[in-house]
Amino acid sequence: MSPRLQAFGDALLGTERRQRVRSARCLLACGLMAYSLASMGYFVAVDIAPAGPVLVLALFGLGGMLAFYAAIRSGASQRFADPSLTIAQMSFALLVGALAYTLAGRARGAVFPIMMVVLMFGLYSLTPRQVRAMSWLALLLFGGAMGLMVWRDPAIYRPEVEFAHFLVIAIILPAVSMLAGQLGRLRDALKRQKAELREALAHNEVLALRDELTGLANxxxxxxxxxxxxxxxxxxxxxxxxxxxxxxxxxxxxxxxxxxxxxxxxxxxxxxxxxxxxxxxxxxxxxxxxxxxxxxxxxxxxxxxxxxxxxxxxxxxxxxxxxxxxxxxxxxxxxxxxxxxxxxxxxxxxxxxxxxxxxxxxxxxxxx
Structure with a gap:
């Protein structure tokens, strides 16, 4: 890697290993947010979604994700129990997705894959309980968006269609929670195995240098x-x-x-x-x-x-x-x-x- 590219990477992600990982994940989330909002731009171009509200949503969504990135990159997020701010980022992304659902009109079905991507984002870092909480939040936000739009615009957001949409996510989200539980158990098992391996390696290193009876150098x-x-x-x-x-x-x-x-x-x-x-x-x-x-x-x-x-x-x-x-x-x-x-x-x-x-x-x- 060239020195300039290395310097750019350090400026963008930081130099400490864990901070680099957190910053890189947040930038990935920013990219996903930008891509999702760009699709809303397409809906505006084909006259499905209103331009003004979509622009406001785009500024809100990208601005929020960049604020998360700034908090992580600056180290301010380290004051919290989760320096990655994973739950906060996911909650914000789900809120933006629910708002996008209210603006997407006839193309609103395209928002569901985005919701799933948001939930999948936390499968490998959150506990099963936290994933279940995110699933309930998604159900609440999207269910609320559906109910609101059935009341405001029943011609496009027809009640029978929105009820079917709600049933779909009500089925999908428990499946995501079950998958999260399985992954969580696998992750815990891997952590235990890694801890046991580190302990065994440390013990072997001590045995290689120390006398087992007296603890002195061998x-x-x-x-x-x-x-x-x-x-x-x-x-x-x-x-x-x-x-x-x-x-x-x-x-x-x-x-x-x-x-x-x-x-x-x-x-x-x-x-x-x-x-x-x-x-x-x-x-x-x-x-x-x-x-x-x-x-x-x-x-x-x-x-x-x-x-x-x-x-x-x-x-x-x-x-x-x-x-x-x-x-x-x-x-x-x-x-x-x-x-x-x-x-x-x-x-x-x-x-x-x-x-x-x-x-x-x-x-x-x-x-x-």
Whole structure:
């Protein structure tokens, strides 16, 4: 699309997606109104309808629809529950149609398809109850127009013919309401399906990035975050630290107290660790009882102090279980990433430091 055409479309419809849809629908309704009133012009040309009243009706109909468009395009309609003003537009169009019926004389049967188009316009946006209300309004307006013209001009608007016309629309309008009900149920079913699909996709996205038990970043996501931090540090000359954390004697906890208690230990540790680390730090479940902690813009000394505080907090934790409370401790291997070093080597150094912490008696932080 050319820039000029794009600019014209933006000026005509707006730039916000929903407003563009509402404006486009209103312009379509304006076009339908103009076409319908143009047909009245033909009736004037063949001397079926009076020129003066038809001109007044044309100005009224087009002016009203353009007023709806201005309200939608300017954003003023957003103050209402229905920013599209669908019910208001349909009510106005039905009123114009009923007035056209009183002017069309012998050609008045041509107005009925216009009435149906107006009602069909709301089938996909209104609730079945609202469509029924519009159908009753159409019946009232056209029935009133028929009764008025039988009284004023019975020679053209013969009572038996108008009664037949009334019966026709009295049959058609309930059918429209039934169709609206079916479409409404289909629309609701589609909305539910879309909502369920969005929920499933969101859940899958969370599973792709997060550990299901602890809610922390999973290993794949953490690896991507570490790589992104490495690239950032290479560009800005900053440093970061990595730490591999391990719950001491976790296998014994599972074997002695059961896996549900072991899972609870992991959950409690994750909650405590997230509360203890900085907002910029990232904690992930690396596998089993192992966790990976990344500390951006941090040198080794400061990172070690932070890990010691975390280790002390974990040492004081207690997890309730059936026979009482359970304590556990934490070991950590900490390294500062060296610029140009492969990430796998930095993580391997952290693993070796963790191994040393285990060898030295656990419940400690060793820097590698």
């Amino acid at each position: 290993r794949r996501h953490m690896a991507a975050l570490i790589e992104a931090e490495r690239e950032r540090c290479a560009a800005h000359g900053s440093r970061f630290c990595l730490a591999v954390l391990d719950i001491d004697r976790f296998k014994r906890i599972n074997d002695t107290h059961g896996h549900p208690v072991g899972d609870r230990v992991l959950e409690v540790f994750a909650q405590e660790a997230l509360a203890a680390i900085r907002e910029a730090d990232v904690l992930a479940r690396w596998g089993g009882e192992e966790f990976m902690l990344m500390l951006p813009d941090t040198r080794l000394t400061a990172a070690r102090l932070g890990l010691e505080r975390l280790r002390t907090r974990v040492e004081a934790l207690r997890v309730a279980h059936g026979s009482g409370e359970l304590g556990f401790t934490l070991s950590a291997g900490l390294v500062e990433y060296t610029p140009g070093e492969p990430l796998v080597e930095a993580i391997a150094r952290a693993d070796r430091a963790l191994y040393q912490a285990k060898q030295q008696g656990r419940n400690r932080v060793v820097a590698g």
